Amino acid sequence: MQRCIYAIPNGSLFQNDVVMKIEKDVKETNISATDFRTKLQEMASGLKTEIANIYWIVTFQVLAWHLLRSYAFERTDIPFGENYFLKINYPFKDPPLPSDIKGELFSAVLGTHTSERALLNRLMIELHKLDSDVLVGHNVSGFDLDVLLHRAQACRVPSSMWSKIGRLKRSVMPKLTKGSTIFGSGASPGIMSCIAGRLLCDTYLCSRDLLKEVSYSLTQLAKTQLNKDRKEIAPHDVQLMFQSSESLMELIECSETDAWLSMELMFHLSVLPLTRQLTNISGNLWGKTLQGARAQRVEYLLLHAFRARKYIVPDKFSLHPKETKMTKRKVDHGAQDKDIDDLDVDNANFENDSPHIDHGKAKKGPAYAGGLVLEPKRGLYDKFVLLLDFNSLYPSIIREYNICFTTVERSLDGSVPHVPSSTKPGVLPELLKTLIDRRKTVKELLKKASGLKVQQLDIQQLDIQQQALKLTANSMYGCLGFSNSRFYAKPLAELITLQGREILQSTVDLVQKNKLNLEVIYGDTDSIMIYSGLDDVEEAKMIARKVIKEVNQKYKCLEIDLDGLYKRMLLLKKKKYAAVKLQFKDGTAYPVIERKGLDMVRRDWSLLSKELGDDCLDQNTI
Numbered sequence: 257m258q259r260c261i262y263a264i265p266n267g268s269l270f271q272n273d274v275v276m277k278i279e280k281d282v283k284e285t286n287i288s289a290t291d292f293r294t295k296l297q298e299m300a301s302g303l304k305t306e307i308a309n310i311y312w313i314v315t316f317q318v319l320a321w322h323l324l325r326s327y328a329f330e331r332t333d334i335p336f337g338e339n340y341f342l343k344i345n346y347p348f349k350d351p352p353l354p355s356d357i358k359g360e361l362f363s364a365v366l367g368t369h370t371s372e373r374a375l376l377n378r379l380m381i382e383l384h385k386l387d388s389d390v391l392v393g394h395n396v397s398g399f400d401l402d403v404l405l406h407r408a409q410a411c412r413v414p415s416s417m418w419s420k421i422g423r424l425k426r427s428v429m430p431k432l433t434k435g436s437t438i439f440g441s442g443a444s445p446g447i448m449s450c451i452a453g454r455l456l457c458d459t460y461l462c463s464r465d466l467l468k469e470v471s472y473s474l475t476q477l478a479k480t481q482l483n484k485d486r487k488e489i490a491p492h493d494v495q496l497m498f499q500s501s502e503s504l505m506e507l508i509e510c511s512e513t514d515a516w517l518s519m520e521l522m523f524h525l526s527v528l529p530l531t532r533q534l535t536n537i538s539g540n541l542w543g544k545t546l547q548g549a550r551a552q553r554v555e556y557l558l559l560h561a562f563r564a565r566k567y568i569v570p571d572k573f574s575l576h577p578k579e580t581k582m583t584k585r586k587v588d589h590g591a592q593d594k595d596i597d598d599l600d601v602d603n604a605n606f607e608n609d610s611p612h613i614d615h616g617k618a619k620k621g622p623a624y625a626g627g628l629v630l631e632p633k634r635g636l637y638d639k640f641v642l643l644l645d646f647n648s649l650y651p652s653i654i655r656e657y658n659i660c661f662t663t664v665e666r667s668l669d670g671s672v673p674h675v676p677s678s679t680k681p682g683v684l685p686e687l688l689k690t691l692i693d694r695r696k697t698v699k700e701l702l703k704k705a706s707g708l709k710v711q712q713l714d715i716q717q718l719d720i721q722q723q724a725l726k727l728t729a730n731s732m733y734g735c736l737g738f739s740n741s742r743f744y745a746k747p748l749a750e751l752i753t754l755q756g757r758e759i760l761q762s763t764v765d766l767v768q769k770n771k772l773n774l775e776v777i778y779g780d781t782d783s784i785m786i787y788s789g790l791d792d793v794e795e796a797k798m799i800a801r802k803v804i805k806e807v808n809q810k811y812k813c814l815e816i817d818l819d820g821l822y823k824r825m826l827l828l829k830k831k832k833y834a835a836v837k838l839q840f841k842d843g844t845a846y847p848v849i850e851r852k853g854l855d856m857v858r859r860d861w862s863l864l865s866k867e868l869g870d871d872c873l874d875q876n877t878i
Contacts, residue, residue: 263303263342264364300342306359373411376404380413384420390455390528394474394518397443397458397547405432405450423453443547457528459521461548466525478517481524486517526720533724537691554735555742557728561687567662572742624737624750627781628757630764632827640796641777641835642786643820644803646759648726649782650733651688653755655813659748660684666747672754673747688729695725756781759814763807772803778827783819785827793838793845796821823847826873834873849873 278295281287287295342362358364393400401421408418409429419426430446443456464472469480478486487510489497497503522528531545538545540556562569646652653659657675660682664673676682681689702718735741737749764776764784778785786803788796800818807816825835832853838845851873 261344261365263344263362265300265303265342265362303342303359303362306362371411372407373413376408376411376413377417379404380408380417380420387423388454390457391451392457392459392515392519392522394477394514394521395458395460396518397447397456397461401443401447401451401456402432405429405447419450422449422451426450448543448547455543455546457522457546459518459525459527462525462527462531462546463521465548465550466527466530474514474517474521477521482517482520484517484520486513526716529717529720530724533721534728537724537728550731551735551738551741553728554731557687557732558683558735558743561683565683567683570742573740624746624753625757626753628760628779629781629830630760630776630779630784632778632830632833633775634827634829637777637787637822637825637827640788640790640793641822641825642788642796642800642803642818643783643822644786644800644807644816645783645819647815647817648730649756649759649814650752651692651729652811652814653752653759654733655685655688655692656811657751657755658682658685659751659755661743661745661748664748664751670747672750675751675755684732688732691725691729695722695729698722698725760784762810763816766806766810767803770806772806774799774803778833780831785825793821820850822850 278287278292281292405418405421409432415427415429416425418429430449432446433444443458448456459474459477460472463469463477463481467477467481469476475486475488478484489507489510494507497507527546532542534553535542535545538553538557539560540549540553544552559569658678658681659676661684663676663678663680663682665676666673698718698721702715702722705715705718733749733752735743736745736752738744760779760781764779766772767774767776767784767786775787775789776784777787786799788799790796790799797818800821804816804818808814821838822835823838825833827833834849834851836847837850839848849870
């Protein structure tokens, strides 16, 4: 590895009349381009000797060429206009040249970075020159940008430089919170304000939303999604790799590989087109969607929907206790009170505050009952087990029972409300119906396109569109039960989960009684497991079709479907089982081991314990 600098010759090295004569000879083909470069090297021999004598650089290479650009920055010692620069490469083991170096034959040297501050300045200049619309990285919002801006602040990099990381010129560094110790925690508001004008695509945050993996590290995702191996370098080894040029070059190559892997992962998951579709549907900011702000997407979707129907929407309550208390003091004591900051705000009257604002950081238990989880019939099942699942249970319940802010009558005592009797569709059911109908239309187009000779790009765009519609519809219920949501409505959330519990229980009763008379071995929120007692795949599927027909005819919007077919299953307890699931591809079935809730899938367990657990499962299930 070598250092690279650029020396600016003064007028005595390349005399204008001599250079112009040589250039004229080249144009008239009196001399070749190779001879031209050789003459320049001969003219620069004095400069090479001067630098070598001053800094004891024994072996280096000097190249000279005519740069078709001008230097127009605040350096009076560098002439404006096109000039011959000398590119100097010398071994990395030699010390860096100081930035203020001058000589008899050269007036300045560019490219010398003798401090961290100079290096950060150079990085910001390169980012500004690239002027990228999107910054891509893995956990870049939770770590890389945080470290970069904190170091720029510590090294007192001027605002004219660090603000180049974004497209908005700033004079004051925003307040940077301490870097979170949680991997993939997302960017702070201060960091997001620094990169204003650019989109931040964090493949960690996006993969956590779009994939189900044991680990979301770049190594794991590169293996499972891209089928590539990534070399990991322990953090404590990074400093040691600066001791030799070979190890430092290895570190640089690994860093470059990580950047390419992050970009490949972004394209593989179609992050940009998918998040753009989600943003178009919800009407929020693209940058917020990329940061995984699911609650904000739903909030903006509902804001647009209610505003279009001329409803007055609820206010957005602050999550910060200090800001909430200051607002309350102004309301209770008047904004003109001179001693307002001296009041005892902890004992002030907050009876009218929204009851769902969470002023503390401690984790709370669920505020209301969730889905029904049946007690499993533990054991090893060696014949086919059917997994039947309601498609989008909670959104379907909203449509089935017309549950909405505009239809449900809430009682003052906070009890669970009754199912509305109104036949006029509410805003939520109507909005969900629109999303689901749009998705059905797109899926029909996708099905037709797959059978025709249509460009792969068009098929991919349709698939991304239907994914975005599905994700948006499935996220609708979450805003009702999220205590910090603008549209938080605990009574509605309780009513939806209550109906979900009743639906699951009635489905179990239907399957176990009447003409079906099957054995339900487990049920969880929106799914049931049925032990068929059969060894034949087709007979097991026939039973599933009978159950689906009996259940679906009871409802208008609710649909249950076959979600899994298990050849063998080890059922331990609630939410914990291992099974051999049959996957079908091109009409051929092949077994895959599926684990749910077992300790071996925990990320903090050692690799040895996981391998031992997998081996035990292989012995008992396959």
